[in-house]
Amino acid sequence: MILLFISQSAFAYKWQNVDGGVFYVCGNNGVQKLQMIDHSDVKSVEFQQNGNKLPSTAYSISAIYDGMTVDAVITLKDGSVVTESIEIKDEPKWTLRVDESKSQLCNGNLGTLKAVVRQGTRKIPAEFSWQKDGAEVSSEESFSTTVAGLYSLTATAFGCTKTVDASIIPSPTPSISGNEGLCLGESLTLMASDMDSYEWQGGETSNSATFTASGDYYVVGSKTIGKNVCRDTLHFTIKPKMSANIEFGGVTAFCPGTVETEISADHDLSESQIVSYEWSRGGVPFSNDKKILVTEEDRYRVVVKTVDGCKSSSEVVVAHVDSVADVVIPNLVSEICSGHQTTISAEGVDLTYFEWKGSGTSFGTGESQYALSKEGDYSVVGYTTNGCKSKEFVFHITEIQSPTIFLESVIPCEGDEETISCTVTQGSEFFWISPDSISGITSTTIKISNSGQYRAQVKDPVTGCVSEAYTDVEFLPYPEISLIGDLSFCKNEGSVLQVEVDNRSNTKYKYSWVDANGKVIDSDSLAVMKKSGDYQVLVSNSHNCETRKNFSVVANPAPKLKGDTLKHLCENSTVTLTVNGAEHYQWSKSGKKVGSDSNKYRASSSGTFMVVGTSANGCSDTAKVKVELAVKPKITDIVKPACGTAEGLIALQTDKKCMFKWPDGSADSTFSFSTEDTYTVVVTDSLSGCRTNHKVESVVREIPVGLITSAKLDACEGDSLTIDASFTAQDGDVKYSWNCSTDTLPTTVVKQSGRVVVSATDSFGCVGTAAADVVFHKLPQFEIQSADVICMDSTATLVAQSVDLLSYV
Known part of the structure; x- marks a missing residue:
């Protein structure tokens, strides 16, 4: 919308x-x-x-x-x-419709649809959307197209929408009926419709036309629509139906000595494509077989029907033949020279077809003549058009031995003189017949210096048989060669030399590269030279015409670069790369030049650097130096605080081998301190040499202060004492330990005399102590003395005695 x-x-x-x-x-x-x-x-x-x-x-x-x-x-x-x-x-009252007065397509012209939006009789503005098959084709008030079909128009006025449908009418097109294919020898009538008038290919102007051959055709139709006459052309194809081309097989006559003959309805289709055969005589059908046996003279007709319904017919007249002419071979030549052939021609009145045999085996049918080249017994039989056979003509061909001739082949080189020899049968007549320059020469050996075809002939003076031989001679030029490549090169590189040949003879060449000792080092047109010395290259063509070229090569020594292969780059620093062994240097990284003409290069980034070193003779060597970004060591601080007057200790742990330098010049991984401060230690990676300034905060603490607070520190043997302690520390919290128990609280229980020591450790490990002496007194020892017997109603005195001064109760 x-x-x-x-x-x-x-x-x-x-x-x-x-x-x-x-x-x-x-x-x-x-x-x-x-x-x-x-x-x-x-x-x-x-x-x-x-x-x-x-x-x-x-x-x-x-x-x-x-x-x-x-x-x-x-x-x-x-x-x-x-x-x-x-x-x-x-919404105001408004209407929407489509003007379809020009919607007819005709003669390739456009069809037009126009939107009409009215409020009463007043045209009002609107927005439009023309659509076909859901896709918008125009947003104008009207639009033109060559595509026929149904269109939808949506119009929006006053913010409200309406939708109507309209059509582009297709151009009228003629249609035809009856085009079901055409049988051979029949006709087909087609009917045209949907137009006012027609013009068929061939000139017919009615609404129908008759065709006698298959193929591509057209019909032009015209139709008046309003003031326009619309024309359109319909192209169509008449396809051929399957029809049989009939040829009669067998003998279609009563040949001399016969009273019956078999005739078949042969055709160019397979039997699966045939529906039926119908033979008739005088209009009366008598057989539906492919073959019939005929015993009477008459006209016979056969109709062959195919699976497409096409019927083909043909007639044959069967009559008596009184006689068949003999086959003859005029001017028969019964002798042939070996290696030659003779053409034998047969003929006879009304004979149109011949069958040839050799030693009883058929070797040719149909033609009236054949070329024979071997000795043997032969025969030929002729046939009339209706199949009657003549008598057999028998003849013999005798083969006479021809003289032998052999002409040798030669492969000469240009500028040389070559001898050609010919070997022939003794006693025969010999002479050269071409080229004209040697025609008539009777010597079997001649000298030549030009390319061409040389032909000779030999004749047997008795039999007259002639034999010929020829040889094609081509004088190939000697290869003209030149060397391409550097004869002076660097030893570590070598040099590729190529021998170039002026290929005037258009032939393939053989190559051989030989060193001063005669050793073959390569057999191609290219050779890689690696050593100084004298060499020779040999080039020959297919006639073994060979050209040699001597040359010398010099292998210059190449520099050998030595130096750094791996360097470590410290953060925010540079590292110097160094190589030696050449006179000039070119440094590069990632294919881009970064420094030149110095054996040193100061690198500020990691990566692989290439350096090419060149000596005075232009030879070079390449080396690479890998620069790795040094990884800082991982440093772990272990700080033991200084407690009271005792020194503290800083211990450093690293994940790689490092060296240390403290402010006082010491080089250990540990450092003692007594004051609270920030200490900077220089940590050096032993592998890369990179330095790191590492800061460590020292810690100084007061030791916890306290005492044993218990008032009672003595007791009798067998009793126990509870001892209490109290300490204060900077961070307020301490852990207790007693020398006389495993208690970790500020209170412990003591059961024997001795010195009780309590330690208080704060969160930094600083320890304060307090002590007290605890005494457990022995129990008093005494004896009671008394009489052994006490009488009734009497008293006894008990006496307590002890070595200690005791009081008694």
């Missing part, structure tokens, strides 16, 4: 489908939403009616109806407020 946007000059903001402050409510298939188009500088929109807020979305409202006025209260992003009033009305 295409919506119509109409300018609203009286409004500060654009509203979709609002025309002059009016929004039209369409039918059920139209637009029902009042919506702001551009709100880039708008913060919010509130839709109201008579000051009451209406339900809406951010920039649009759907609950609208005819007669309603909507106030859009627009709050801008700068805080200012604009109010615009829009009147809601029903």
Whole structure:
């Protein structure tokens, strides 16, 4: 759907489908939403009616109806407020149709469809979308096309849409009927329709035409439509149906001495393509076989029907033949020279077909003559057109030995003189017959110096048999050669030499590269030279015409570069690459030159650097130096704080071998301190030499301070004492340990005399101690003395005695 946007000059903001402050409510298939188009500088929109807020979305409202006025209260992003009033009305009455008066296609002209949009009689503006098969083809009021078919038009006016259909009428085209194929020898009548008049290929102007041959044809049809006469051409093909070409097989006559004969209806199709045979005589059918046996003179007709329904017919007249002429061979030559042939021709009155045999075996049929080249017994028989056979003519051919001749082949070189010899049968007559320069010469040996064909002949004076021989002689030129390539080269590179040949003789060549010792080092047109010395190249053609060329090569020594192969690059630094062994140098990286004419190069990036070193003789060597970005060592700090007056210790651990330098010049991985400070140690990677300034914070702590707080430090033997301790530390927390127990609390229980020591360790490992002496007193030892017997109603005295001074109860 295409919506119509109409300018609203009286409004500060654009509203979709609002025309002059009016929004039209369409039918059920139209637009029902009042919506702001551009709100880039708008913060919010509130839709109201008579000051009451209406339900809406951010920039649009759907609950609208005819007669309603909507106030859009627009709050801008700068805080200012604009109010615009829009009147809601029903869609005006308007119509949509398509003018199809020019929709007919004719003679290749375009068909045109035009949209007509009216409000009453007034034309109103609208937007259009012409579509075919769901795809838009035009957005204009009218459009033209050569494509026939159904089109859909959607028009939008007042923001509302309507849709109608229209058609482009195809150009009239003639059609034909009855084209079912044509049988051989028959005719086919075709009927044309759908047009007013017709003109067939061949000149027929009615609505039908008759054809007697298959092939490609056309018919031109004309039809008057309005003021136009539309013409169109229909091309069509008449296909041939399967028809049989009949030829009668067998003997179609009563030959001398016969009273019956068999005739067959032969054809050019397979039997599976044949439906039936029908033989008739005097119009009366008598057989449906392919072959018939005839015993009476008459005219016989056969009809052969194919699977396509085509019927072919042919007639043959069978009559008595009183006699058949003999076959003869006029001027028969019964002797032939070996290696030669003679043509034998047979003839006879009314004989049109011949059969030849040799030693009883047929070797030729049909032709009246054959060329024979071997001794043997032969015969020939002639046949008339209706198949009657003549008597056999027998003859013998005798082969006479021809003289022998052998002409030798030669392969000479240009500028040389060559001898040709010919070997012949003794006693025969010999002479040269070509070229003209030697014609008539009777010597079997001649000298030649020119290319050409040499032909000789020998004749047996008794039999007259002649034999010939020839040889084609070509004097090939000696190869003209030249060397291409450097005769002075670098030893480590070598030199590729090529021998170039002036190929005047258009032949293939053989190559041989030989060193000073006669050793063959290559057999191609190219050779790689690696050593200094004297050499020779030999080139010969197919006639062994050989050319030699001597040359010398010098292998210059090449420099040998030695130096760095791997360097490590420290971060934010450079590294110097060094090689030696040449006079001039060229450094490069990734194919790009980075330095020249120095054996040193200062690299500031990692990668592989190539250097080409060149000596005074121009020879070079290549070396590469790999620069790797050094990885900083991973350093782990282990700091033992200085507690009270005791020194602290910094220990460094690294993931690779390193050297250390502390502020006091010490080079160990550990460093002792007594004051709190930041210490910088220089850590050097032992492999790459890269240095890292590593900072370590030292820690100085006061040792925990405390005492044993228990007031009672003695007890009797067998009892126990609870000992309490109390310490304070910088971070407030300590861990306790006692020398007399495994307790980790500030309290422990003691059961024997001795010195009790308690240690308090803070979170940094600083330790404070306190001690106290604990005494466990022995229990008193005493004895009670008394009489062994106490009498009834009497008393006894008990006496307690001890070595210690005791009090008794």
